[in-house]
Amino acid sequence: MDYKVEATAPGTSARAGLITTAHGTIETPIFMPVGTVGSVKAVQFRDLRDDINARIILGNTYHLYLRPGTEILRRAGGLHKFIGWERPILTDSGGFQVFSLADNRKLTEKGAQFRSHIDGSKHLFTPENVVDIQRAIGSDIMMALDECPPGTSDYDYASRSLDLTLRWLDRGWSHFNSTEPLYGYSQAYFPIVQGCTYPDLRKRSARHVASLGADGNAIGGLAVGEPAEVMYEMIEVVNEILPADKPRYLMGVGTPVNILEAIDRGVDMMDCVMPTRNARNGMLFTCHGTMNMRNRKWADDFSPLQPDGPSYVDHVYSKAYLRHLFIANELLALEIASIHNLAFYLWLVGEARRHIVSGDFATWKAEMVETLGRRL
Amino acid sequence: MDYKVEATAPGTSARAGLITTAHGTIETPIFMPVGTVGSVKAVQFRDLRDDINARIILGNTYHLYLRPGTEILRRAGGLHKFIGWERPILTDSGGFQVFSLADNRKLTEKGAQFRSHIDGSKHLFTPENVVDIQRAIGSDIMMALDECPPGTSDYDYASRSLDLTLRWLDRGWSHFNSTEPLYGYSQAYFPIVQGCTYPDLRKRSARHVASLGADGNAIGGLAVGEPAEVMYEMIEVVNEILPADKPRYLMGVGTPVNILEAIDRGVDMMDCVMPTRNARNGMLFTCHGTMNMRNRKWADDFSPLQPDGPSYVDHVYSKAYLRHLFIANELLALEIASIHNLAFYLWLVGEARRHIVSGDFATWKAEMVETLGRRL
Numbered sequence: 001m002d003y004k005v006e007a008t009a010p011g012t013s014a015r016a017g018l019i020t021t022a023h024g025t026i027e028t029p030i031f032m033p034v035g036t037v038g039s040v041k042a043v044q045f046r047d048l049r050d051d052i053n054a055r056i057i058l059g060n061t062y063h064l065y066l067r068p069g070t071e072i073l074r075r076a077g078g079l080h081k082f083i084g085w086e087r088p089i090l091t092d093s094g095g096f097q098v099f100s101l102a103d104n105r106k107l108t109e110k111g112a113q114f115r116s117h118i119d120g121s122k123h124l125f126t127p128e129n130v131v132d133i134q135r136a137i138g139s140d141i142m143m144a145l146d147e148c149p150p151g152t153s154d155y156d157y158a159s160r161s162l163d164l165t166l167r168w169l170d171r172g173w174s175h176f177n178s179t180e181p182l183y184g185y186s187q188a189y190f191p192i193v194q195g196c197t198y199p200d201l202r203k204r205s206a207r208h209v210a211s212l213g214a215d216g217n218a219i220g221g222l223a224v225g226e227p228a229e230v231m232y233e234m235i236e237v238v239n240e241i242l243p244a245d246k247p248r249y250l251m252g253v254g255t256p257v258n259i260l261e262a263i264d265r266g267v268d269m270m271d272c273v274m275p276t277r278n279a280r281n282g283m284l285f286t287c288h289g290t291m292n293m294r295n296r297k298w299a300d301d302f303s304p305l306q307p308d309g310p311s312y313v314d315h316v317y318s319k320a321y322l323r324h325l326f327i328a329n330e331l332l333a334l335e336i337a338s339i340h341n342l343a344f345y346l347w348l349v350g351e352a353r354r355h356i357v358s359g360d361f362a363t364w365k366a367e368m369v370e371t372l373g374r375r376l
Numbered sequence: 377m378d379y380k381v382e383a384t385a386p387g388t389s390a391r392a393g394l395i396t397t398a399h400g401t402i403e404t405p406i407f408m409p410v411g412t413v414g415s416v417k418a419v420q421f422r423d424l425r426d427d428i429n430a431r432i433i434l435g436n437t438y439h440l441y442l443r444p445g446t447e448i449l450r451r452a453g454g455l456h457k458f459i460g461w462e463r464p465i466l467t468d469s470g471g472f473q474v475f476s477l478a479d480n481r482k483l484t485e486k487g488a489q490f491r492s493h494i495d496g497s498k499h500l501f502t503p504e505n506v507v508d509i510q511r512a513i514g515s516d517i518m519m520a521l522d523e524c525p526p527g528t529s530d531y532d533y534a535s536r537s538l539d540l541t542l543r544w545l546d547r548g549w550s551h552f553n554s555t556e557p558l559y560g561y562s563q564a565y566f567p568i569v570q571g572c573t574y575p576d577l578r579k580r581s582a583r584h585v586a587s588l589g590a591d592g593n594a595i596g597g598l599a600v601g602e603p604a605e606v607m608y609e610m611i612e613v614v615n616e617i618l619p620a621d622k623p624r625y626l627m628g629v630g631t632p633v634n635i636l637e638a639i640d641r642g643v644d645m646m647d648c649v650m651p652t653r654n655a656r657n658g659m660l661f662t663c664h665g666t667m668n669m670r671n672r673k674w675a676d677d678f679s680p681l682q683p684d685g686p687s688y689v690d691h692v693y694s695k696a697y698l699r700h701l702f703i704a705n706e707l708l709a710l711e712i713a714s715i716h717n718l719a720f721y722l723w724l725v726g727e728a729r730r731h732i733v734s735g736d737f738a739t740w741k742a743e744m745v746e747t748l749g750r751r752l
Contacts, residue, residue, distance in 0.1 A: 321458055
């Protein structure tokens with residue numbers, strides 16, 4: 001994997017870059033649609049590629065490990081071939097999902113034991129075997145196994161958790177460097193900065209992460225309930241330490257405003273289920289504000305979803321029709337809203353990049369942040 | 377509406393025709409995907425038009441009357457504009473749905489009283505007001521209100537039911553002829569032949585229907601549990617009477633084999649929820665037989681869904697991947713399977729037409745009926 005910075009935005013830490021992978025290039029900043037179990041929910045791959053213009057998607061190691069399983073993925077020749085997606089894929093390590101299982105997991109020095117949410121069967125994720133699983137998946141970018149402590153953790157817990165995460169990181173990094181990809185193309189391995197909302201822990205974590213010299217680096221454990229300002233502060237603390245010549249990936253973030261604020265602070269990559277999950281709940285994001293499509297006010301609004309919207313669904317379907325589909329519980333509603341929201345997220349990061357390159361990112365961002373928060 | 381026969385198939389009653397409506401032409405025989413409440417379930421209109429190549433779709437008056445309601449449809453300028461579909465639309469009369477409500481409806485000379493399945497509110501469908509509702513919908517082809525007696529009705533009930541249906545038909549026909557379309561283009565009105573499985577009732581009904589000289593005629597009350605051979609016999613009895621220079625629409629039919637047998641007996645139009653409903657249950661129809669996509673046998677079959685299939689989904693998605701999506705309960709599974717099945721149904725009637733025109737329909741049909749029934 002290769003990364004180069006192509007432009008920076010005066011008065012901010014925002015940068016426009018280009019990541020090169022075995023499955024093509026990615027202009028950054030970029031948003032990565034989440035394809036949990038090998039499918040971006042409700043969205044056809046053709047639409048994902050041609051209408052949404054997704055450049056890279058994310059898969060969840062936890063889900064893919066359970067279904068279809070590494071044996072099937074290996075025999076398919078990896079996830080790209082299995083799902084028919086030729087552009088880059090990033091996979092998380094499974095840690096976040098495992099730690100979301102609450103009572104169904106147990107943490108040891110060796111790794112994270114858990115029970116499948118599907119059939120209750122027992123499994124163990126270790127820093128080493130999640131590398132092996134991601135080798136079988138064949139993702140272009142693999143992630144290190146980390147502990148994701150609750151956002152409310154006290155300093156003592158957060159510190160001990162970070163120590164474990166760093167020991168796991170060294171084991172995973174070592175295993176990554178002593179194993180080969182399975183399908184003839186190279187894979188990158190991103191370490192993850194943790195440390196909850198404690199600046200000194202974040203710094204310690206970032207220094208350790210930076211010292212590895214990985215192809216890219218991630219920031220985890222944010223957007224888990226802390227105030228947005230605290231999240232932004234942590235990003236700043238960390239990005240001062242993470243190398244500027246490598247891409248920075250902020251995991252699981254976020255709202256359109258979060259995304260612009262993160263870009264402003266030097267983040268290059270983001271992912272979140274918000275555009276697709278909220279779509280399925282009837283909420284559309286637009287550059288003019290958000291719309292709850294179940295609202296009665298749209299019942300007789302026959303204008304297009306978004307006359308200046310970036311996706312074809314914005315032009316061929318009306319607000320009244322989409323509202324009708326949601327009220328009537330039609331599957332088409334979920335599809336239209338998902339395509340719209342993802343196309344909007346990709347438009348947003350594309351516009352951010354354009355304004356970074358043209359030099360007026362700061363002004364554009366300030367205006368955009370103001371309109372994004374409106375309720376239409 | 378205009379119809380002309382373009383070719384007939386030697387040794388059968390099959391014919392290739394052309395229906396002309398205000399929203400374009402329809403080559404017959406044709407299958408009409410069902411868009412119950414203004415959406416063909418799980419399918420984008422772009423795919424319906426360009427990939428599935430649907431020439432006409434069906435809407436259900438009962439469902440559209442309840443949601444979004446005639447007031448919204450009238451203000452939208454009709455269903456075509458409301459849903460953004462520029463090709464022809466046929467609407468049923470609502471009768472079939474009302475009679476499916478069992479305890480929640482009451483039959484009188486005036487019409488059919490029923491309670492909404494959504495909120496329990498009371499409504500009345502009459503032969504006249506279902507014309508008015510379909511005027512508001514703006515369908516290219518409207519259907520008469522009929523009673524759909526149970527398939528198991530005894531002769532006495534079937535006969536009295538038919539009498540009522542014929543009185544309703546005369547009222548509806550008269551109302552149709554004394555009202556005008558609302559949106560500047562003409563609408564056709566098809567009467568429906570009933571009579572359960574009693575040949576003399578079917579004949580009486582068909583003679584009455586034929587006497588009206590409508591633009592097209594329908595056969596209802598079949599495929600409701602009677603043996604297929606009985607259905608075919610009823611089609612033959614009726615089609616001997618229904619005018620050959622008008623299209624014949626067999627309502628709610630059916631399996632791919634049913635469709636070929638109906639075409640063989642002179643039917644021109646068909647609709648059924650089977651391709652979409654079965655798709656959502658994981659069943660694919662192909663010209664080589666049917667596939668249950670939840671079956672374990674597909675888990676490691678990485679070949680395309682149908683290498684010689686008519687739709688793009690047949691080529692870009694594998695059997696193993698679609699099986700995985702069904703097992704993981706992903707919405708994309710429903711979309712892929714629905715597109716596949718509808719594209720197959722449209723392919724099937726298109727091939728039937730091609731073979732009618734080229735003169736070898738009978739041979740082709742015999743071979744096809746043999747393979748369609750296989751389980752892959």
